Every structure is written in C-alpha cells, then in structure tokens.
Amino acid sequence: MAGETNNLPELDQDKYDADEQVKIICLGDSAVGKSKLMERFLMDGYRPQQLSTYALTLYKYTTTVNGKTVLVDFWDTAGQERFQSMHPSYYHKAHACIMVFDIQRKMTYKNLTNWYTELREYRPEIPCLVVANKIDADMKVTQKNFNFAKKQGLPFYFVSAADGTNVVKVFREAIHMALSYKQNSSDFMDEVMKELESFDLKNQEDSDEHEDEETEKLNTA
Amino acid sequence: MSIVTKRCGVKFTPPSIVLIYETKETGRVRKRVIPVRNFSQYSDCSRAAERLKHHIRHGPYLEMVPLAQLERLHVVLRDHLRGLSLEQSLAALKGPDPDEEDLNKLGDEELARRKEQMDELFQRNRRRKSDPDFVYDLEVEFPEEDKRETCSWDEDQSDDEF
Numbered sequence: 001m002a003g004e005t006n007n008l009p010e011l012d013q014d015k016y017d018a019d020e021q022v023k024i025i026c027l028g029d030s031a032v033g034k035s036k037l038m039e040r041f042l043m044d045g046y047r048p049q050q051l052s053t054y055a056l057t058l059y060k061y062t063t064t065v066n067g068k069t070v071l072v073d074f075w076d077t078a079g080q081e082r083f084q085s086m087h088p089s090y091y092h093k094a095h096a097c098i099m100v101f102d103i104q105r106k107m108t109y110k111n112l113t114n115w116y117t118e119l120r121e122y123r124p125e126i127p128c129l130v131v132a133n134k135i136d137a138d139m140k141v142t143q144k145n146f147n148f149a150k151k152q153g154l155p156f157y158f159v160s161a162a163d164g165t166n167v168v169k170v171f172r173e174a175i176h177m178a179l180s181y182k183q184n185s186s187d188f189m190d191e192v193m194k195e196l197e198s199f200d201l202k203n204q205e206d207s208d209e210h211e212d213e214e215t216e217k218l219n220t221a
Numbered sequence: 222m223s224i225v226t227k228r229c230g231v232k233f234t235p236p237s238i239v240l241i242y243e244t245k246e247t248g249r250v251r252k253r254v255i256p257v258r259n260f261s262q263y264s265d266c267s268r269a270a271e272r273l274k275h276h277i278r279h280g281p282y283l284e285m286v287p288l289a290q291l292e293r294l295h296v297v298l299r300d301h302l303r304g305l306s307l308e309q310s311l312a313a314l315k316g317p318d319p320d321e322e323d324l325n326k327l328g329d330e331e332l333a334r335r336k337e338q339m340d341e342l343f344q345r346n347r348r349r350k351s352d353p354d355f356v357y358d359l360e361v362e363f364p365e366e367d368k369r370e371t372c373s374w375d376e377d378q379s380d381d382e383f
Contacts, residue, residue, distance in 0.1 A: 030324040031336050036343065043350060043357070082325045082332075106374050107323050136346040142363040144372040158363050162346040168358040 011051070016093040020068065022178040023093055025075040027086070027115045028100035029108040033133040034076055036161035037100065041171040048076075054087065055080035065179060072175055084114075091122035096178035098170065099130045099154075103141045112148050127177035129155040131170055136160040226285040231294040233301050236260060238273065238294055240282055255279045257295070262302035266295035289341070 016023045026034045038059050039046060049058040059074040075094070080086055097119055101108040112130065119128060130149040135142055135158045142158045149156035155173070159166045223245035230239045232254065240253040255276075260269055270291035274283055283291065293314055300310035324335060348355055363369075 030332060031339060084325065107321060109374050137342055143369050145366060145369040146372050147375040150366065162343045163348045164356065164359040165361045169360050
C-alpha cells in the first residue's frame with residue numbers, strides 16, 4: 001500500500017501521519033450529492049482543489065477540536081466512481097469514510113454494499129457512517145428504516161444538502177470519528193483502558209507507565 | 222400579471238396549450254387556449270416552448286409555468302403528430318425507472334443532463350445563507366430506528382416488489 005503514494009506525485013499522503021492531519025473520504029454512486037454535501041458544509045469557505053488527472057477533488061478544512069487545530073482533507077470522487085471502483089490511493093491512509101446514497105434512487109442504496117466491500121478491502125477498521133441524502137424530496141422516508149447501516153453496525157443519518165438538514169452534524173461527527181480512530185482510542189485502546197482499570201495495586205508501577213504513554217498520545221492528537 | 226396558474230395541459234385538435242388560471246382581482250377561474258402554430262413532427266420542442274414562453278400576448282399568462290413543462294407538452298404534441306399514443310409518449314418522457322437506472326454507467330453528457338434535471342429540485346428546496354431563516358448547523362431529530370417501518374428497498378433481493 002505504501003507504494004501507491006508514488007502514483008500521485010502531487011499528493012503527499014505522508015502528511016496524514018501527522019497528528020493534526022486527517023483524511024476523510026466520500027463514497028457513493030454518481031449524482032447522490034457528495035459534492036453538494038461538501039459544499040453545504042464548507043459554505044463559502046471552501047477551496048476545492050481539482051485533480052482531474054485522478055478524477056478527484058480535495059477540500060481543505062481547518063477546525064479546532066478540544067483546543068487543538070485540526071487540518072482536514074476531504075476527498076471527493078469527481079466522477080471516479082463511474083469506473084465502478086476507486087483507485088487504491090483514494091483509500092490510502094483515510095481515517096474515516098462518509099458513504100452517501102440518494103433516497104430517490106434505489107440503485108444507489110443497493111450499490112452501498114459494493115462500496116462498503118471495497119472500503120473494507122483497503123481500510124478494514126476505519127469508522128464509516130452512512131447518510132441518506134435528498135430527504136427534502138420526500139420527507140416520508142424519514143419514517144423508514146434502511147437496514148444496510150444497521151446490519152453493518154454503522155451510524156446512519158437522514159440529510160439534505162439542499163435545505164441543510166443534519167449536514168454539519170454529519171461532517172463534525174466524521175471529523176471526531178476520524179480523530180478518535182487516529183488516536184487509536186477505539187476498540188484496541190478501550191481494551192487497554194479496561195485492563196488498566198482492573199489492574200491491582202501490585203501492578204501499579206506497570207500500569208502507571210502505560211497510562212503516561214497514553215495520556216501523552218491523547219494530548220498531542 | 223396578477224393571475225395564479227392552476228393547470229397547464231395540451232390539446233391535439235387543434236394543436237394547442239390549455240391554461241387554467243385564476244384572476245387575482247376577481248377570483249374567477251378562466252381557461253385560455255393558446256394555439257401552437259408552425260409546429261410539425263420535425264420541430265424543436267425546446268425552441269417552440271421558449272418561443273411560447275416569450276410570446277408577446279400569451280407569454281405573461283405562462284409566467285408561472287416552468288419552461289420544462291412547456292417543453293414536455295410540446296413533446297407530447299410532437300409525438301402525437303408522429304403517430305405515437307399518449308401512453309407511449311408519456312412513458313418515454315418519464316425516462317427509465319429511477320430505481321433501476323445506474324447513473325454510474327452514463328457518459329459525461331448524459332450524466333450532466335441528468336444532474337441538471339436533479340438540480341431543479343435542489344434549487345427549489347435550497348436554503349441559502351442569505352435567507353432570513355437560514356441555520357448553518359441545522360439539526361433535525363427523526364424517529365428512533367425501532368419506531369420506523371421497514372423500507373421496501375430492504376424487503377428482499379429481488380426487484381419484483383414494485
């Protein structure tokens with residue numbers, strides 16, 4: 001996987017290893033509104049960087065989380081989805097994924113399975129959330145259950161890029177998920193924390209060491 | 222013009238666009254039959270629709286009628302002149318079943334055209350920053366998952382349910 005970065009000379013993906021940098025990718029069929037959602041979240045402040053050679057658009061976004069500056073790169077597909085799959089570099093080093101479908105077109109919902117399978121091939125562990133877009137076209141869908149997310153154990157949101165419903169919420173959520181994935185405070189670290197808590201006094205010294213490491217990690221990220 | 226458009230349709234003989242509208246002052250509902258002239262089975266429907274929309278006498282009455290609708294009505298008229306039935310014409314206008322259409326498979330031009338069609342609704346429902354009631358971080362709660370009914374899209378793997 002590391003070799004893939006060589007294929008994109010304009011794109012230095014090593015920067016995503018830095019604590020304050022996160023990469024969030026968007027996945028979904030053509031015309032489900034991925035770019036429209038991006039633009040609604042960023043409003044006038046967005047500076048998209050078109051990389052037409054790679055059929056992708058980058059949106060840079062800076063925010064503050066717990067007093068720390070975080071630089072977010074959102075990756076959007078710019079038509080690459082029409083090749084039925086994405087270039088491996090699209091997934092490379094991604095910290096979170098937003099999967100989008102259009103509530104007006106069943107095909108885009110059915111295709112989530114394919115997108116999700118591909119995502120998991122490259123990024124088995126990153127947090128992923130599912131959004132049902134264009135609910136402004138038919139509010140009745142919000143009374144319905146879409147099983148895909150539940151089946152995969154993914155958070156699910158009803159959104160509308162047009163009227164703005166839950167768009168900002170979803171993006172903020174994605175940023176938080178990306179950061180916590182990066183800090184590895186997800187499953188693996190939760191286990192470590194649990195273990196530390198259950199340590200008894202005679203192991204105090206040992207656990208203290210671990211704890212120090214961890215606190216440091218959380219603070220710098 | 223102070224009228225409210227109610228409905229707009231098409232009549233085959235003589236070829237005409239029929240408009241039902243209400244006059245604001247009197248509240249009376251009226252019908253206006255606009256003859257479609259110089260139109261044949263070879264005519265360009267979007268041009269013909271535009272011509273009508275900007276017609277010096279009829280245009281003002283059609284202000285509230287979207288250009289796309291006028292164009293569709295002309296297509297129905299043209300299809301009739303070509304010998305198609307009304308059902309055939311309407312089915313063709315509807316396009317492929319939106320549930321089965323895979324836009325990933327379309328070429329650039331066709332995809333751009335479909336996106337343009339979708340954009341109509343987007344623009345109509347759009348809340349802009351300049352709107353007085355605009356909320357950037359608009360959060361809406363929807364019923365809990367277990368209170369929602371199963372979506373027909375999940376019912377089974379076959380597509381027969383429609």
